[in-house]
Amino acid sequence: MKPVEWKEKMEKYNGVFQEPPGNVPSDKVVDGPIIGNGDVGVVLSGLPDQQRLWISKVDFWKTKRTYPNGSPCLLGGIDIHIPALADASYYAEQRLNEANVVSTFRGDSTLVTMTTWVSATENALVIELVCEGHAAIPVKVDLWMQPGHESETEFGHDGNVTWGTRKFNGIDLDWPTEGSVAMSCLGSEGNSIELQPGRKAYIIAYVLTNHDVKDYLQESIARVGLIDESRIGSLRSEHDNWWSQFWAKSSIEIGDELLEKFWYGSHYIMACCSRNKAFAPGLFGSWITTDSPAWAGDYHLNYNYQAPWWGVYSSNHIELSEPYDTPLLEYMDNGRRYAEQYLERSGIYYDVGIGPKGFPTVLSTTSASITYENGHLFLGQKSNAALSAVNMLMRYYYSYDLQYASKVAYPFLLEVANFWEHYLKFEGNRYVIYRDAIHEVPTWANSHPNDDWLQEFEDMNPILSLGVIRTVFKGLLDMSKELSLDTERREKWEHILEHISDFPTFERDGKTIFRLTEQGRDWWNDNTLAIQHIWPAGAIGLDSDPKLLEIAKDTITVINRWTDYNGFPTIFTSAARVGYDPEIILRELRRQCVEHSYPNLFIFFGGGGIECCSGVPSAINEMLLQSHEHVIRLFPVWPQETNARFTDLRAVGAFLVSSELSDGNLLYVNINSEKGRTCRIINPWPNREVSVLEADGHQQKEMDWQMSGDIITFHTEAGKCYTLSCKK
Template sequence: MKPADWKEKMAKYNGVFKEPPRNVPSNKVVDGPIIGNGDVGVVISGLPERQRLWISKVDFWKAKRIWPNGSPCLLGGIDIQIPALKEASYGAEQHLHDAKVVSTFRGDSLAVTMTSWVAAEENAVIVELLSESQEDISVKVDLWVQSGHESETDSGQDGDVDWVLRKFTGSDLDWPTEGTVAMRCLGNSSNSFELQPGKKTYIVAYVLTNHNVKDYVRESIEKAKLIDESRIDSLYADHENWWSQFWAKSSIEIGDEVLEKFWYGSHYIMACCSRNKAFPPGLFGSWITTDTPAWGGDYHLNYNYQAPWWGVYSSNHIELSEPYDTPLLQYMSNGRKYAEQYLECSGIYYDVGIGPKGFPNALSITNASLTYEHGHLFLGQKSNAALTAVNMLMRYYYTYDMQYASQVAYPYLIEVANFWEDYLTFEGNRYVIYRDAIHEVPTWEASHSNDEWLKEFEDMNPLLSLGLIRSVFKGLLDMSKELSLNSERREKWLHILEHISDLPTYERDGKTIFRLTEQGRDWWPDNTLAIQHIWPAGAIGLDSDPKLLEIAQNTITVLNRWTDYNGFPTIFTAAARVGYDPEIILRELRRQCLEHSFPNLFIFFGGGGIECCSGVPSAINEMLMQSHEHVIRLFPVWPQEKAAHFTNLRAVGAFIVSSELSNEMVSYVDIISEAGRTCRVFNPWPDEVICIKEIDGDQQKKIDWKLFENIISFNTEAGKRYTLRRKTQSV
């Protein structure tokens, strides 16, 4: 699709602002227009006469230990003052198709348009001002830097370039962070100038840190000097091409503009903040507007860090997940040390919160933490490392990238398995988990008695960990066979899988539902812990025992928590995974999008930020197509009378699938095989004669296939396309 076509298609999904933002600055999610290139993030706030661009960067961290000192911090920004716009009307649109914000300010006799974007391929921030007024308008531009919080700052000029510098370099830091913004106003000798009618004026900035290049100040200044109107045109051509290719990777049409808007909007947010492979975004992405983001803005491993990417795998945006693994791998030496020192286990044992570059930011000096957790914030949980492995398993199964498996996923899963092999207790012909809290034990509080503390730590067989162990050891067995590694260990892994304790259940509200632990806490009133073994852990699916599916559906009914402080990325996808009523899922998902969102398409709840970016994509994708049990099911949890269409969603087995539901029937199925694996499809036409063809360029040929228990299976070749049709249809 050409860029102009994407512009027309995506226009209805743009973020629309009718008043200035109210939640900037914020220590959580911002509500202003946002732009970014996966490294540099910009949020725009302010009244028409004083627009402020807040500039942050995913690698701009203060690496000071003892929670919550270490966190991503604000770098600086640009103020654009146009006094003549006082009392002007405010309007802005956040364009998804090319990641630009177009702000329009109108007074009685003047109008100014401000267009802002961050170049997709470079750390250049571009602001274009255009006046439709009859007279010149005075403009003053100020470059500013955040100060305080034990940082050093500096500023200066080099020709027509202004620059600011902020750095954290104290001896008490694990590593230094230094960053700069270099800015110039094109065609103007100073930062105060007259905006002439009909003539575009540009403000440009370049943003770098010491994590990009050693001489980052000089480099940013020189880069800013090189930007002229010709360079802007070139940057925009590359920018537009990047976003056009991004949107071409997958699409949906489901007859619900609200859900479509947040499906695309969620991918937009992730593409704007998750492309720096060395520094993934923290809790609030690349839009940090204070030095004290909530929860340290870190990588919270008991669900929040993992959640943002859960939608990108099935949406065929694997590239957005590439930063995810980096801090987990960098933390392994710490994890090994903690497992050995504190639990006398091999493998890895991770804190609830970690930082980049092996930075242990979740250390604590509270009496409770020192007494019970060696000065850490494990918060009683042993499951964090296993939960981080879920994303690696998703990426592996969706791509069957054997290089990724051998170099990243498998070595990491081995360490997770090493831990659980040592930590599990085998008794009474089953494996049991002791002293693993289902929920955070609040070691930062000091009001609990010792007896209460110990009780909090005594959870036995927590539901989530039981689900994670099933996924981790199943994944290890599969990966071990594919890579021909550690065959001598498979018997043990299989034994764990076959003898791990059953998922605990109990009676509540007249229904059999899942219990949070076998012994310990039975329920939690304001969280979705009772379904996270379903999603993301993947312990239950449509092929599971019908009684288990009934218990899962009962749990969701009793949970009745479509609105939740922390559960948005889990509840809807879990409901789809176990075949819950699709009308209810869609109705409640739509309601949450309308009631808990900002105009910038952030969906927000109390407990997090970019984690909510997976809620709509993963749920909708799972309703349109499921494949986690290695069988592609088309529209398995979708109202059959509701037309829907999707293009290039990714299925387990490294298959790219397109299909349509129309007139209560699947119209067609197109499948691209990336890895040449056997493809298995739940038969969408059980009473029809089916034809399967292999497409290779202009060549077509029929292929043989088998049908067993209503599952179609056929062999594929990597790079080939396959079409499934009823006999009466043509390709």
């Protein structure tokens, strides 16, 4: 697609604001226009004459122990006062293609346009102001830093640069965090601007912390002092180039602008908050507008932390998952200690919530927590580390990056295996799980009239754990063979896979459906726990036993939880993974996007925040392309009369796939092989003759291939492209 055509296409997906946001500040998801570069996040709020920019950063954490004192915190912001815009109209666009916000304020005799963006390549915030009218407009700019919460703030001036710092460096912290914002109004003395008609004015800020560089304040002052109009032009060129390359990595067209909008919007949000490899975003990304974000804004490991990235792997944006592994690896020493100290097991045992750099965010002083969980909030769950490994396996299977496997994924999975090999009980020719809660056990309570509620500690065979254990041990077997490691352990892993307990079921609403546990909790009305072994765990797919697929579909019907406090990232993709009615999936997905979204393209529910960024991409991707168990299926759960096409979605085996469905006919299949693995694909044209062509420069040659049942198999070479077509 040509650049002009692509820009026109993306304009349809802009976030549009007809009035100022009303949910900023917020302890959860904000509703204002958002921008970011994966490290610095900015959200805009306020009336035209009092615009406020809230500045946060993914590494700006207070690390005081005891829940919920340790969390990401607000750094500061910039206020822009334009008295001439009192009673002006408000309009803003969050433009995905340019990754900026263009605000238009129209008064009686003047029009002011404000364009705001965070450089994709540096921590520079740029605010461009231009007015139309007959007279100059005075503008006053204030830099502020968030006070309180046991922090220290300081302000100063260095020439035309105004700076502010906020510091958490008390003696009771695990580690200090200090941050600075240095700001300058180009061409003006001090922080006042005379905005001349037709002439652009700039406000520049640079944001750094002690985690970026030791002399963060001096560096931010120096960096902002080097920015002039020429440098702004260079930054803008670099910015545009980064985002152009980002959007070129994959695309969809499904004849539904609303769902397309949230598909692209979800990737925009993730690209704006998930690029600092040393610090992953917490529950609410890089738009923190309070010092008390809900649930401490940390990394909640019983799905909330893992969920945001579930769509990036198949969307060919694996680079956005780079920060994901960091806190999990940094917490391994804690996990080993907890497993040994509290459970007398090897391997790793993770709390529900963790933070960066091994920081435990959920330590508790309540009597119940001390009595039952040694002052932690494990909440009865043993599955957190295993569920965290699922994302690593997604990345591995979609990329077959053996260096990543050997350095990151495999060592982590080994520790998970070390735990479960010894935690599982082998009874009656099967492996059984005891004392593993399917849902959070509220040990934060100080007292309770009786201990009946503690029965969840006695949950036997929780369905999520049964699913992730299957996935983890299968992944270990695959990786160990690819890496030629731990041959002597494979027999045990295979034995676990062959003898792990079946998924529990029971009768409900006249159907056989999945039960949450074999003994213990049977059902939970307000959560989609009964299908998370399907997605994200990946233990069931279209190639599973037909009876199992029927149970899965009936479970989704009985759950009827399309609208759910916590289920948005799981229910739709689970439905697609097992072949549920695509018309219902699309209808309900569309409804959620309408009823539970903000103009900034955040989808929100009661729990979590950026976790919802995976809901639309992962569901749509699975409807268009599935590759579960290394077999590519094209448009497997898609209404065949609905035209659709996609470019460079990623399939298991490190394949980039493009295809199009038009008027019920599949027109073409293009497959780019990154690692030269054997390709297996369900025949797109049953009962018709198929050709497989390899592109070699400008030449094409026909490939040999084999057919077994309805699966076409052919060998590939790394870096080469293959086209499947139906012979006439």
